[in-house]
Amino acid sequence: xxxxxxxxxxxxxxxxxxxxxxxxxxxxxxxxxxxxxxxxxxxxxxxxxxxxxxxxxxxxxxxxxxxxxxxxxxxxxxxxxxxxxxxxxxxxxxxxxxxxxxxxxxxxxxxxxxxxxxxxxxxxxxxxxxxxxxxxxxxxxxxxxxxxxxxxxxxxxxxxxxxxxxxxxxxxxxxxxxxxxxxxxxxxxxxxxxxxxxxxxxxxxxxxxxxxxxxxxxxxxxxxxxxxxxxxxxxxxxxxxxxxxxxxxxxxxxxxxxxxxxxxxxxxxxxxxxxxxxxxxxxxxxxxxxxxxxxxxxxxxxxxxxxxxxxxxxxxxxxxxxxxxxxxxxxxxxxxxxx
Amino acid sequence: xxxxxxxxxxxxxxxxxxxxxxxxxxxxxxxxxxxxxxxxxxxxxxxxxxxxxxxxxxxxxxxxxxxxxxxxxxxxxxxxxxxxxxxxxxxxxxxxxxxxxxxxxxxxxxxxxxxxxxxxxxxxxxxxxxxxxxxxxxxxxxxxxxxxxxxxxxxxxxxxxxxxxxxxxxxxxxxxxxxxxxxxxxxxxxxxxxxxxxxxxxxxxxxxxxxxxxxxxxxxxxxxxxxxxxxxxxxxxxxxxxxxxxxxxxxxxxxxxxxxxxxxxxxxxxxxxxxxxxxxxxxxxxxxxxxxxxxxxxxxxxxxxxxxxxxxxxxxxxxxxxxxxxxxxxxxxxxxxxxxxxxxxxxxxxxxxxxxxxxxxxxxxxxxxxxxxxxxxxxxxxxxxxxxxxxxxxxxxxxxxxxxxxxxxxxxxxxxxx
Ligand SMILES: Cc1ncc(C[n+]2csc(CCOP(=O)(O)OP(=O)(O)O)c2C)c(N)n1
Numbered sequence: 001x002x003x004x005x006x007x008x009x010x011x012x013x014x015x016x017x018x019x020x021x022x023x024x025x026x027x028x029x030x031x032x033x034x035x036x037x038x039x040x041x042x043x044x045x046x047x048x049x050x051x052x053x054x055x056x057x058x059x060x061x062x063x064x065x066x067x068x069x070x071x072x073x074x075x076x077x078x079x080x081x082x083x084x085x086x087x088x089x090x091x092x093x094x095x096x097x098x099x100x101x102x103x104x105x106x107x108x109x110x111x112x113x114x115x116x117x118x119x120x121x122x123x124x125x126x127x128x129x130x131x132x133x134x135x136x137x138x139x140x141x142x143x144x145x146x147x148x149x150x151x152x153x154x155x156x157x158x159x160x161x162x163x164x165x166x167x168x169x170x171x172x173x174x175x176x177x178x179x180x181x182x183x184x185x186x187x188x189x190x191x192x193x194x195x196x197x198x199x200x201x202x203x204x205x206x207x208x209x210x211x212x213x214x215x216x217x218x219x220x221x222x223x224x225x226x227x228x229x230x231x232x233x234x235x236x237x238x239x240x241x242x243x244x245x246x247x248x249x250x251x252x253x254x255x256x257x258x259x260x261x262x263x264x265x266x267x268x269x270x271x272x273x274x275x276x277x278x279x280x281x282x283x284x285x286x287x288x289x290x291x292x293x294x295x296x297x298x299x300x301x302x303x304x305x306x307x308x309x310x311x312x313x314x315x316x317x318x319x320x321x322x323x324x325x326x327x328x329x330x331x332x333x334x335x336x337x338x339x
Numbered sequence: 340x341x342x343x344x345x346x347x348x349x350x351x352x353x354x355x356x357x358x359x360x361x362x363x364x365x366x367x368x369x370x371x372x373x374x375x376x377x378x379x380x381x382x383x384x385x386x387x388x389x390x391x392x393x394x395x396x397x398x399x400x401x402x403x404x405x406x407x408x409x410x411x412x413x414x415x416x417x418x419x420x421x422x423x424x425x426x427x428x429x430x431x432x433x434x435x436x437x438x439x440x441x442x443x444x445x446x447x448x449x450x451x452x453x454x455x456x457x458x459x460x461x462x463x464x465x466x467x468x469x470x471x472x473x474x475x476x477x478x479x480x481x482x483x484x485x486x487x488x489x490x491x492x493x494x495x496x497x498x499x500x501x502x503x504x505x506x507x508x509x510x511x512x513x514x515x516x517x518x519x520x521x522x523x524x525x526x527x528x529x530x531x532x533x534x535x536x537x538x539x540x541x542x543x544x545x546x547x548x549x550x551x552x553x554x555x556x557x558x559x560x561x562x563x564x565x566x567x568x569x570x571x572x573x574x575x576x577x578x579x580x581x582x583x584x585x586x587x588x589x590x591x592x593x594x595x596x597x598x599x600x601x602x603x604x605x606x607x608x609x610x611x612x613x614x615x616x617x618x619x620x621x622x623x624x625x626x627x628x629x630x631x632x633x634x635x636x637x638x639x640x641x642x643x644x645x646x647x648x649x650x651x652x653x654x655x656x657x658x659x660x661x662x663x664x665x666x667x668x669x670x671x672x673x674x675x676x677x678x679x680x681x682x683x684x685x686x687x688x689x690x691x692x693x694x695x696x697x698x699x700x701x702x703x704x705x706x707x708x709x710x711x712x713x714x715x716x717x718x719x720x721x722x723x724x725x726x727x728x729x730x731x732x733x734x735x736x737x738x739x740x741x742x743x744x745x746x747x748x749x750x751x752x753x754x755x756x757x
Contacts, residue, residue, distance in 0.1 A: 044584065044586065047585070048585050048656060050656075052584070073512055073552035073553065073555045073583050076557050100510075104558065139441040141442060142510050143511055280730060309719060309720065309738070311720055312723060315718075316492030317491070317492040317493045318716065318719050321738075328741070
């Protein structure tokens, strides 16, 4: 697969600014709504409250109650009506309050959203975006810290993406809204307040592409979402031991852009795949399988994975043990190098 | 409108009533400001059908269908229940502010609804809670300290549902409604409804708790459909505290929630949820109906969430202070206190005694919380399956090995992995 080329941007004149991921998402929604009157924001508490994470802050005030809908408390209803609205030409962006609350809407996503274009052979488009704050590390109670992205990556007909920094938050969300396919948009909630430099004029990657964030020659680490920062920190720490780690942000989980990963593994000969989710039948399984298929003769070590565990998400006092941390990533790097 | 009248609700006159209810004209997609305001006013007063036995001023009033047989001692007991539960709740809030709990879900203002309902349950009954039911838990004999682990993050609920007759807290909105109906179907299939005779434990029923926001969920609707189709002995207890985080009840329904029951073919009734006597009377009646085999019922306890949704919520962003002030005048504890004093059912000495007990509970609650130790790492893996999974077993071994590696290398295990 060829390396994705940069897309150049429109002619916004806003200068570079320091923004959080949360702010990048908020700006993206605002831009999309300004550009296209058919873009709607809908979900529980997205209006006056601005969402429980304030991602939709101020939007209802500026765009009104028919563009930013505080919906009844029912996820099947949110997603199901978004599908109908999309069939009518709207581009709804649904907010699911927390990862663990998407399941009442799972049926609509799997049975309708993912299949509509296929079964109508392209006659019906459903450009629905479903935003899901996901992952752990915030000390929350049950159902507030899950990583269900693999369940959606498994469903044909959906695009599944995850941002890890403010620039991607800003661009990927707008691209997801512009995309004619349904997109599950996973936001790393524990990183919402991390800052970065955003230059709206700078070039940016297409939605479906992985990105090499740090080059290195010894081991490739592929990851996404909240684990990107952990892996970048691990790479910095690995330097002390004289290990040169390449870090790849997968960004798009389905479809996967394996190109940069395969290319990297051909150079380093080693791959560690990292995610918070339970490992069995997951995005990390997929990456590992495809890399061993495509890079078999380049591999110096088996592809290793660092994940959560195949248990329900534990009580929050245990989540730091459950979630991959810098040490567990480094441990896997060491094991890979030991082969 | 007598309870008897409701046992089979499909009479024509019942059906006609739906036409009388003030349903806003279905013209615009969103209710107009006027409709919302009208709705709020209607709701804050509860409407003509509200069952009330104790006014906000603490006056006993009678109701033709729900007069209640209650001893002075029981009245004092319910006062004590409410004061102690509120104190534990306030302490929960304080502990969160001090960083001892990750979050707390306050029940402030909903004590009467919960104690009234909880005291209507018999030991053999089953309760399915949502996550704010600290008062119901209290009535099921669950010590408030047992709630702490959920909010401190050491467990997902420590009590045994089979022993206590109380399910674990349910956070996914509305999920428990179908489970409760299934449980009630089981009670019926096992012949535990409609038995006559002297055995007080011969009959059972289930009560399920949820909020006004939850009534929008498919699971709640499906629970009600199943309950009616199978005539399950389940009482749906909706605490309408007026808000679902930032969304008012008008965002969920255009008709009073209790009236929805009609659509499922069983009775619905609205009770003053700040009146513990009315809540007890109506819940007792409803549970008896269910135990007798007369099928499901919906109770809408009309109440108010006097605190934020949780300690993470900022209620000032969506709710006006005036509203809270108005509801403070309907405080469930205050009205019973006034009643007890006025009728000389309790004296100052009794009230002081309850206060002292509350202080002791608060101190014990706090100490318990501060003393709680973190669970060991193997708890991550324990009981994920009833029959051990080889995958999980291997992950546990690997992980414990990995941790012990830190110990060998002189690393501080705690510090390194936490
Ligand atoms: C399925 C699901 N969606 C969203 C949430 C997030 N959430 C938690 S509480 C709440 C509002 C609940 O309101 P209500 O049912 O009225 O109960 P209350 O909290 O007022 O007692 C929401 C939206 C959730 N817990 N579960």
